Amino acid sequence: MQAAVCARLEGPDAITLDAVARPLPGRGEVLVRVHAAALNFPDLLMTRGSYQFKPALPFVIGMELAGEVVGLGEDVSGVHEGARVIAGAKTGACAEFAVVAAQSLLPWPWSWSAADAAAFRVGMTTAYHALVHRAEVARGETVAVTGASGGVGLATVQLARHRGARVLGLSGSPDKWPVLKPLVDAIIDVRDPAFATRVKEATDGRGADVVVDTVGGNVLERCVRAAAPGGRIVLVGFASGSAPALASNHILIKRLSILGARAGEASRTEPSIAADYAQVLPQLMTAGLKPIIASRRPLTGVADGLRDLDARRAAGKIVIDLVND
Numbered sequence: 283m284q285a286a287v288c289a290r291l292e293g294p295d296a297i298t299l300d301a302v303a304r305p306l307p308g309r310g311e312v313l314v315r316v317h318a319a320a321l322n323f324p325d326l327l328m329t330r331g332s333y334q335f336k337p338a339l340p341f342v343i344g345m346e347l348a349g350e351v352v353g354l355g356e357d358v359s360g361v362h363e364g365a366r367v368i369a370g371a372k373t374g375a376c377a378e379f380a381v382v383a384a385q386s387l388l389p390w391p392w393s394w395s396a397a398d399a400a401a402f403r404v405g406m407t408t409a410y411h412a413l414v415h416r417a418e419v420a421r422g423e424t425v426a427v428t429g430a431s432g433g434v435g436l437a438t439v440q441l442a443r444h445r446g447a448r449v450l451g452l453s454g455s456p457d458k459w460p461v462l463k464p465l466v467d468a469i470i471d472v473r474d475p476a477f478a479t480r481v482k483e484a485t486d487g488r489g490a491d492v493v494v495d496t497v498g499g500n501v502l503e504r505c506v507r508a509a510a511p512g513g514r515i516v517l518v519g520f521a522s523g524s525a526p527a528l529a530s531n532h533i534l535i536k537r538l539s540i541l542g543a544r545a546g547e548a549s550r551t552e553p554s555i556a557a558d559y560a561q562v563l564p565q566l567m568t569a570g571l572k573p574i575i576a577s578r579r580p581l582t583g584v585a586d587g588l589r590d591l592d593a594r595r596a597a598g599k600i601v602i603d604l605v606n607d
């Protein structure tokens with residue numbers, strides 16, 4: 283089968299389209315014919331060896347996909363060949379076939395395209411874990427989201443609004459704001475060193491009740507100033523490449539809660555969180571929370587797609603099409 287393979291830790295330039303053996307499903311796993319996969323920032327980090335999970339080389343790119351089950355491993359129940367599924371894995375999605383844990387499967391809604399289905403899982407799972415499990419966001423609160431035009435950022439914006447929050451999209455890429463604008467109450471430019479003041483102006487001087495940060499670096503440092511007294515800051519990622527030390531005096535004086543969020547790890551270690559995803563994510567699909575797609579590329583376009591993430595060009599998710607739908 284054809285797959286987008288990373289054989290050297292040299293970033294997107296080292297990705298090649300190779301013929302590799304079709305994987306075999308083991309105990310608790312299923313084989314899926316991939317209709318579409320989607321790219322995520324951690325895929326980019328993995329090509330450089332700078333993500334916390336370091337797959338053995340060579341590895342196939344890709345953490346999420348939609349497709350059709352074509353084979354069952356041992357001890358798999360509740361799923362049948364021919365089922366249309368959404369699935370997650372640590373690697374392996376950007377290939378004609380992928381092996382995934384049966385436990386990770388979600389139903390692929392009939393009314394959704396393969397692209398919509400492939401691009402839903404990572405963003406919405408991360409948004410749900412950050413906003414609901416960690417920040418426990420309440421209706422009427424103000425949520426500020428950094429990296430708001432990225433894949434996780436847009437899913438967080440969508441979910442925050444769906445749960446009745448007022449949403450501030452913090453972004454530094456005006457060319458992507460037309461995508462963000464209809465989804466938020468206001469856009470605040472994070473290139474402005476005084477963006478925390480802009481957040482306060484947009485919240486009657488209080489600051490945001492919840493800040494979900496996907497960027498890190500000096501954006502996160504300033505988010506501490508942008509948070510309301512008693513606010514919660516959820517650390518989701520460091521797309522800027524820097525994980526800063528935070529001013530503990532501000533955290534103490536403002537009685538802030540700093541919360542870490544790891545959506546995948548939480549479900550692997552806490553069964554109640556995995557059960558919650560299985561119940562809630564299909565409800566969010568039914569409610570129409572489709573991912574925002576920035577672009578679609580063929581399997582040969584994985585390296586270019588990761589370059590787009592690297593250059594901060596994508597307003598939403600980059601989808602890799604394997605089967606024309």
Ligand SMILES: NC(=O)c1ccc[n+]([C@@H]2O[C@H](COP(=O)([O-])OP(=O)(O)OC[C@H]3O[C@@H](n4cnc5c(N)ncnc54)[C@H](OP(=O)(O)O)[C@@H]3O)[C@@H](O)[C@H]2O)c1
Nearest residue numbers: 323429431432433434453454455519520521522543544545
């Ligand atoms: N904790 C978890 O469970 C989890 C799960 C998945 C992903 N993540 C992390 O979440 C982050 C976002 O992932 P993603 O897939 O959504 O990536 P993405 O689509 O590339 O979005 C990242 C966004 O961050 C902003 N950004 C990027 N570089 C920046 C810089 N140097 N300075 C300021 N802003 C910058 C950009 O938004 P603007 O252009 O709008 O400013 C960009 O669109 C990554 O750090 C990823 O590792 C965490």
